[in-house]
Amino acid sequence: MESWDLTTIDAPGGMVDPKVLTTDDGTRAIAIRLEAGQTMNDHQVRERAWLVVVEGRAQIRCGDQVVDGGGGTLVTFEPGERRAVSSESGARLLLILAPWPGPGHYLDGESPS
Numbered sequence: 618m619e620s621w622d623l624t625t626i627d628a629p630g631g632m633v634d635p636k637v638l639t640t641d642d643g644t645r646a647i648a649i650r651l652e653a654g655q656t657m658n659d660h661q662v663r664e665r666a667w668l669v670v671v672e673g674r675a676q677i678r679c680g681d682q683v684v685d686g687g688g689g690t691l692v693t694f695e696p697g698e699r700r701a702v703s704s705e706s707g708a709r710l711l712l713i714l715a716p717w718p719g720p721g722h723y724l725d726g727e728s729p730s
Contacts, residue, residue: 623648623671623711631655635712645717649710651675656703664714666694673708677701 621638628634631652638646645664651657651673668677670690677684677692679700684692694700702710 621648623709626650626709631707640717643717644713644715647712647714649712651702651704651708651710653705653707655707657701659699659701661697661699662714663696664717665696666698667713667715668692668694668702669711669713671709671711673704674706675702675704675708675710678703 619639626636626638626648628636628648628650631650636648638648640646649657668691670686670688672688674685674687675690677686677690677700679692679694679698684690686692
């Protein structure tokens, strides 16, 4: 068993320094901290993604949909679905990707690190 207190994980510089908590059994869990005013610009991953707002408030955009979520909000995305996440006041997030790595995540010849 492993455990983490997601409210205390250090991420100096906010999203610039996300913290991979674990990568095992086909899943990756990542702690992300957005400082006030920070944005994760429009992006996508090849895996199904679950994003949990642990603390603070975040605006999650996917196409024309916007979720303004506080602590306890869970949003899920299909593989390849584009999204952006921002926070006016700062937020702590948990991102779970599965299956990890998703089909096509690594280019030919590239290996996971």
